[in-house]
Amino acid sequence: xxxxxxxxxxxxVVGTRVARPDGLDKVTGRARYGADMSAPGxxxxxxxxxxxxHARIKSIDTSEAEAMAGVKAVITRADFTNVPASxxxxxxxxxxxxxxxxxxxxxxxxxxAATSRSAAKAALKAIKVDYEVLPHVTDVDxxxxxxxxxxxxxxxxxxxxxxxxxxVLARSQYGHGDVDxxxxxxxxxxxRSFKTAATHQGYIEPHACLATMxxxxxxxxxxxxxxxxxxxxxxxxxxxxxxxxxRVTASEIGGGFGGKTTVFLEPVALMLSKKSxxxxxxxxxxxxxxxxxxxxxxxxxxIKIGTTRDGVxxxxxxxxxYQSGCFYAMNGALGAMCxxxxxxxxNLKSVGWEVTTNRPKAAxxxxxxxxxxxxAVESVVDEVAKEIGMDPIDFRLKNAADExxxxxxxxxxxxxxxxxxxxxxxxxxHWSAPLGKNQGRGVGCGFWFNFGGDTCVSLxxxxxxxxxxxxxxxxxxxxxxxxxxxxAEELGVPYENVRTIVADTASLGQxxxxxxxxxxxxxxxxxxxAARHAIEIMKARxxxxxxxxxxxxxxxxxAAQPAGPNAGKFPPLTVKEIAATMSNTxxxxxxxxxxxxxxxxxxxxTHICDTEVDPETGxxxxxxxxxxxxxxxxxxxxxxxxxxxxxxxxxxxxxxNEEYIYGEDGTLQNAGYLDYRxxxxxxxxxxxxxxxxxxxxxxxxxxxxxxxxxxxxxxATIANAVSRAAGVRMTSLPMSPPKVLAAIKAN
Amino acid sequence: MSRIHVTTTVNGDAVDYLCEADDTxxxxxxxxxxxxxxxxxxxxxxxxxxxxxxDGRLVCSCLVLGAEAEGRTVETIEGMANxxxxxxxxxxxxxxxxxxxxxxxxxxxxxxxxLLDHTPDPSEEEVRYWLAGxxxxxxxxxxxxxxxxxxxxxxxxxA
Numbered sequence: 001x002x003x004x005x006x007x008x009x010x011x012x013v014v015g016t017r018v019a020r021p022d023g024l025d026k027v028t029g030r031a032r033y034g035a036d037m038s039a040p041g042x043x044x045x046x047x048x049x050x051x052x053x054h055a056r057i058k059s060i061d062t063s064e065a066e067a068m069a070g071v072k073a074v075i076t077r078a079d080f081t082n083v084p085a086s087x088x089x090x091x092x093x094x095x096x097x098x099x100x101x102x103x104x105x106x107x108x109x110x111x112x113a114a115t116s117r118s119a120a121k122a123a124l125k126a127i128k129v130d131y132e133v134l135p136h137v138t139d140v141d142x143x144x145x146x147x148x149x150x151x152x153x154x155x156x157x158x159x160x161x162x163x164x165x166x167x168v169l170a171r172s173q174y175g176h177g178d179v180d181x182x183x184x185x186x187x188x189x190x191x192r193s194f195k196t197a198a199t200h201q202g203y204i205e206p207h208a209c210l211a212t213m214x215x216x217x218x219x220x221x222x223x224x225x226x227x228x229x230x231x232x233x234x235x236x237x238x239x240x241x242x243x244x245x246x247r248v249t250a251s252e253i254g255g256g257f258g259g260k261t262t263v264f265l266e267p268v269a270l271m272l273s274k275k276s277x278x279x280x281x282x283x284x285x286x287x288x289x290x291x292x293x294x295x296x297x298x299x300x301x302x303i304k305i306g307t308t309r310d311g312v313x314x315x316x317x318x319x320x321x322y323q324s325g326c327f328y329a330m331n332g333a334l335g336a337m338c339x340x341x342x343x344x345x346x347n348l349k350s351v352g353w354e355v356t357t358n359r360p361k362a363a364x365x366x367x368x369x370x371x372x373x374x375x376a377v378e379s380v381v382d383e384v385a386k387e388i389g390m391d392p393i394d395f396r397l398k399n400a401a402d403e404x405x406x407x408x409x410x411x412x413x414x415x416x417x418x419x420x421x422x423x424x425x426x427x428x429x430h431w432s433a434p435l436g437k438n439q440g441r442g443v444g445c446g447f448w449f450n451f452g453g454d455t456c457v458s459l460x461x462x463x464x465x466x467x468x469x470x471x472x473x474x475x476x477x478x479x480x481x482x483x484x485x486x487x488a489e490e491l492g493v494p495y496e497n498v499r500t501i502v503a504d505t506a507s508l509g510q511x512x513x514x515x516x517x518x519x520x521x522x523x524x525x526x527x528x529x530a531a532r533h534a535i536e537i538m539k540a541r542x543x544x545x546x547x548x549x550x551x552x553x554x555x556x557x558x559a560a561q562p563a564g565p566n567a568g569k570f571p572p573l574t575v576k577e578i579a580a581t582m583s584n585t586x587x588x589x590x591x592x593x594x595x596x597x598x599x600x601x602x603x604x605x606t607h608i609c610d611t612e613v614d615p616e617t618g619x620x621x622x623x624x625x626x627x628x629x630x631x632x633x634x635x636x637x638x639x640x641x642x643x644x645x646x647x648x649x650x651x652x653x654x655x656x657n658e659e660y661i662y663g664e665d666g667t668l669q670n671a672g673y674l675d676y677r678x679x680x681x682x683x684x685x686x687x688x689x690x691x692x693x694x695x696x697x698x699x700x701x702x703x704x705x706x707x708x709x710x711x712x713x714x715x716a717t718i719a720n721a722v723s724r725a726a727g728v729r730m731t732s733l734p735m736s737p738p739k740v741l742a743a744i745k746a747n
Numbered sequence: 748m749s750r751i752h753v754t755t756t757v758n759g760d761a762v763d764y765l766c767e768a769d770d771t772x773x774x775x776x777x778x779x780x781x782x783x784x785x786x787x788x789x790x791x792x793x794x795x796x797x798x799x800x801x802d803g804r805l806v807c808s809c810l811v812l813g814a815e816a817e818g819r820t821v822e823t824i825e826g827m828a829n830x831x832x833x834x835x836x837x838x839x840x841x842x843x844x845x846x847x848x849x850x851x852x853x854x855x856x857x858x859x860x861x862l863l864d865h866t867p868d869p870s871e872e873e874v875r876y877w878l879a880g881x882x883x884x885x886x887x888x889x890x891x892x893x894x895x896x897x898x899x900x901x902x903x904x905x906a
Binding site for chain 1: 767769781782789790791823824833837838841843847848851852856875876878879880881882883884885887888889891893
């Protein structure tokens, strides 16, 4: 179904800026997020966490805690007697409740449910854990060396060559051509090494859930997540129960950005509830979110690019070493696939490495793995362009991937929008605006795959002609509005007549997590198909009413009408009229659609940024920022702009401030918003979004996901701007004032 | 532990509650008064998601003890609309897409209203610095700043 879904059409609802259905709840404080739900007789649950980066758990004595007033359940790993079916879920269990070793500062080793917070906290203090502290490692390069402290044994994949520690779990290689021959043709070759610090998604809402589980092995869970079906399946596997016996309802979600695509508290809360026989609510503190949820990988990257004097890249290589915390995660491979994706390269070798360290397991963060790769590649691209005296946009245009280009990661591109974003950037007044002293302008490109995946939508016609739409993906960026818009567009009814809700796991079939920028694409596609299904039924009802063939009925402007003069002469039947009589024409009318959606359509963006560097302090100010991104078709332009602006600002934080800082003892030194500083309003200018619309052939309206690509170019764009402003190439993120000042002084 | 009896005014209503000595005003609002519009994002006064007015002054309710509200006046997001009539800031945050996930929105609205109450014609820079204590991770602040400026203009009758 991938190729030929798109049909050009005039839109009536899609492309407008309607009010979101969840708006009123969110501006009045009524909206219910993960921590906002309570249940009668509810207990509160808290985790005891390892203070050590790496330690063997010799014993845990919970007897004193269990005897304390108000304490209703204490659990450790010993309570999780079921062995999960998959290796991935086994890692998740080991992450949410430590097995024989604590693998990072903040790793949960026990948990308590009690009648009050004070009783629970007192009980945590009464649990005695006997640790044997082990040597630890948190830096990716150090972790790879032979002799490094090792987290696991026997998990190294066959792809890893000799000479590395057991922390190196996998190596993957992408590319084509002959890089040695390519470099031999180059007039200029530049090779650089880069490092980036781990960052956190920084969603303002900490993880939270309310679990109810009985000894009948039946449960209910309310939680903030990007995917309640994933939560259900994972928790059921961990607890050894049938997934159909666990119903999960997604709360409003207070930001996720990829960080809520796995479970942390949920299996623990369910086990506490099962053991205590009462509902248990758990909420993470910010300290726990920072120490023990899923930040990004930190990286160490080498890039080498060769070019001719007239600006043709002849060869490129990249080594992308990513540490993703204490368990396997595919991040280095994603970096190796994405870094060179904007370019049409004859000779490429791009290698990704997956490394474990004594840090919390990385989770996704908006185009996981790609921003750091783009930082490294686009920095060298900028330097090469400068070296041969070519405008950096012209250099990128000369080497840009197009329809038909064999991508860095293998497949050949269909219609893509990279060139359009570069041309729009070049033509924009920002690119030619004058710069002042200590100021520099940077440009950078970014790529993300975008995903489709399992998707179900059900669309119900109500007796008064209004429409109820059920989708199964938590609404993280306005998707309920977008689904209502696409259903209204297809049915030919007003936007206000369609109300979209996020159904629980018992009310709709399996849905993939809200990730991979997939929702507006995949759920949108399913919504359109569900609407078409309902239209077919409505046409059949009209045909039966008129006594003509269903094939002789067409759907125009929200009504069935005879397809032509030969079909008969009947006045159109509107949705409202068909709904009013549906009980007599065959019963309720509903459309539905289920598929593993393909054809997501890759996404590209180009950013321009102006910075000013204070030569006295090394502080960087963002003066102006413009984002160019291909949205395929912007269903709700406000929310597309919001994704581009939000992604850019997260990238600004990553580039300039944000960093996980570990002490010599391997503990996190800045587990809070005071010392882990995300951008605030006064740090920033307005962020100008420019939406390009190159239709995605895989979607009926041409939609591409837009959620993730916006964070890919900023790290490089800002580094290029700072490097040009400071007159020295910046190769380490974040570009915090001390680092920038040191670089200026060393120059 | 003996608990403290507190009598106070929240959103114009007289209320009383019993709290533990270390309960914050945010704990009391959320867990005892069921006013869950104020959010706990950090519990350290860094994110502003719990912003309320205490005697007309903006505070992070996570940094105020429940016991300290005795005899004072608390205004939360739940008191911002007048019945079913939204404050212009609330209306414009919906119309101008100034929110995404919405978890920071209550704190930002309370803070922005406080600004406009005493500064009806703020500059962009003033709005940015006034809201610098309210973290938003979704929007990049652009549409929030514009919505506050547009609302100020509208409320001055200059729109």
